[in-house]
Amino acid sequence: MSEKNSDQNRKIVVIQGRDVYEYRAFYKKFERAKYISHLDLYRAIQRTFQRANIPVWYTEGYHPHIYLTFPMPIFLGCEGVEESFDFRTTVDCSPSQLMDQLNAAFPEGIRITRIQAPVHKAAEITKADYTMLFTADGIDNPVLLDRWNAFLQQERIPAVKHTKKGPKEIDLKPMIYSIHTELTEKGLLVQMQVCCGIEQNLNATLLSDAFGAKEGLSLNYHLIRRDQMLLENGERFS
């Protein structure tokens, strides 16, 4: 596999002597589609390519499947406004036409906002911005805010992360770059920048769930959204 004359619309890679065109699609995941897990999202997008009748490139293994890669999977329950996946076609296509064809075939809650040649590598992502809105059963929002702030001011914020090797206790504090909470009519509106990457990753709800667990509260999430993913230098992933 090698690269040749790519432009901002697509990258051209040569696979087994054939030109293949690589694109990065940015999409929004919202409303009911937020309840899709990553694996199900992957399947939903594959089916969309089938329906849209796009000359998509298949992997060449024993069980060929549509080539799709996601930089950082988005977790179930989380909306996204600047999410992306990479795919390839066997024919040079116009990004705007691909976008129209795919958007016509997507289910509710998934829409592509632009398609371009991949610029950064997924491994360059180190942080992400999240917005959350939550309340808790049986407690007024101002009281909830006080307890939330006290929770965040701890020296260490221990939490249990469920990994493939079993549960593991980690400190969330160093993974938070910035956090700002506002009291609104609908609940606590939290905006934060946290670790997001292959090396270190903090799902926004891991922090709030650790809070809920510590305080014995059942949190009601009204919004969980990943706003953007960033490189170490603060540049937006594109």
Add this chain to the structure above:
Amino acid sequence: MNVKEQLEPLLLKVQKPARYIGGELHSIVKDKNTVDFRIALGFPDTYEIGMSHLGLKILYDIINADPHCWAERVYTPWTDFEALMREKGLPLYGLESLDPLSEFDVIGFSLQYELSYTNVLNMLDLAGLNPLAAERAEDAPVIIAGGPCASNPEPLADFIDLFQIGEGEEVMMEMIALYRGMKADGSYTKHEFLRRAAQIPGIYVPSLYEVSYHDDGTIAAVTPTEGAPAKVTKRIIQDMSSVRYPSTFIVPYMETVHDRAVLEVMRGCIRGCRFCQAGFIYRPLRAKNPDVLCAQGKALCDSTGYDELSLSSLSTSDHPQVEELLTRMIDYTDEKKIGLSLPSLRVDNFSEELLEKVSRIHKTGLTFAPEAGNQRMRNVINKNVDEDEIMNTCKIAFEGGYTSVKLYFMSSLPTETDEDVRDIGRLAQRIVDLYFSLEKRPRKMVSVSISVAVFVPKCDTPFQWVGQDDFATIERKQAALLDSIRSRKISVAWHDVHTSVLEGVIARGDRRVGRAIYLAWKKGCRLDSWSECFDYDKWMEAIREAGLTVEFYASRTRDLDEILPWDHIDVGVSKNFLKREWEKAQRAEVTKNCREQCAGCGASRLLDRKDGVCVE
């Protein structure tokens, strides 16, 4: 706050929230002000199971094709969501509108297995409706049911207002027309609707029948009232090639059990395996022609984007033009990189060419169902395959590159001895030996898995009179089988004895079994087909408290002259035919398949065309 806003915070507290929110591609949302009939098509099990069921997809499509009607879906919530619904007072709702079920005109349930019955009661209760039909309010939705288990509707007679017997495409729309008409002209009362619905062929209204019993507990008489027919005959579609079939399916967001395009190639089966209820109640055989099938398969894949297409029927290799069908279908599926699966191949007509066609797409494992371990038992159940055919098929499969074979068997069949059960293990061993004797075999380890179900006698089969093995006998036979297996290359999976016994009670139950179902549900039983929820002890208490015994319903052999609880439901095959088959079974005599020789089962009566035979 509308249901959607009320739902959102709850959904992130439960597993698999996509089960509960709808919005899937091709789900049909109408403006409720433009329709005058709303039905919830319920499947009494989880979303993943219910969404895999073809029958409800067909009805959803047909009903929604009528601009006056809106059909939605509803499934059984899992325990975590049920607890939240009860805590927050959220009523069960339709997945399309998110409106409470109590606002619907009709709620229907597809009855696929007996252990889903408590889910029917639980779903009605979650909808805020009394599960007992006699105590439901006049303005409550009409509760209907259909599906294979409706061939013995009696255990649910206390809960269901109306059953549709047989294939639903036509009778459903006739029932809806009656309902809409009566609503429009103001003549609707629930009782009057049910009385008139009972005049539609294929509709059974249990409340219009009185059942009396002898002192020994058997039925003395079933008496229709208010002009209801003495026998309700099931409905069939005369011409499968011209009946409407969905051109698309709802594509779920989350993975379901059968997450693929399904093409129904045929209804009915020519085989007549005596244990198989489906083999009798779906008679006569009616196949779709290959032109229609190719067009329908293509439409489904194109509109859903599924990468797997399943050719579904009770025995797809018995389709009269199966080779032509596969050849034409494969041209399309290859080009689109779609996998073609044939879930029900028979051992005896599994040709090398057919295998080659299937294996061009998939080469994982092969599944066969010899059902019994020796020839006498296979003759008893009329599974007309012999050991040479089984061995030959395995040989073809192994030489074609397969290394894993899965074999389905049943134990506790009528006339079966412990030695017969041991023969299952011996047969599996001979398949392992065969593998190692082949020079052309793959250079991998062989794996033979055998899956053994406990036989449960079902209504409308030649074994409908037979006493099921009791608990101790089933366990003894399972031990005998395990003891007969000597190789680590053979793995064994068992069907649970407890659920089989309960299934045995309900499957041939009469109206009085409804009391046990009600009491079991009251004790908290639901999702009984899920081992983590099933509570055998509660069920046994419920059966006792209802004044019933397992012995009477499951393990008692019925007299051939006894009035059976389902005798007033006519599925086409005659009782005399079933008696003849039962007598032949006891002599281990086989009956030829319908294509070789008509056995006179009686199902041809259901066909409009009166040339006497069903199959070419």
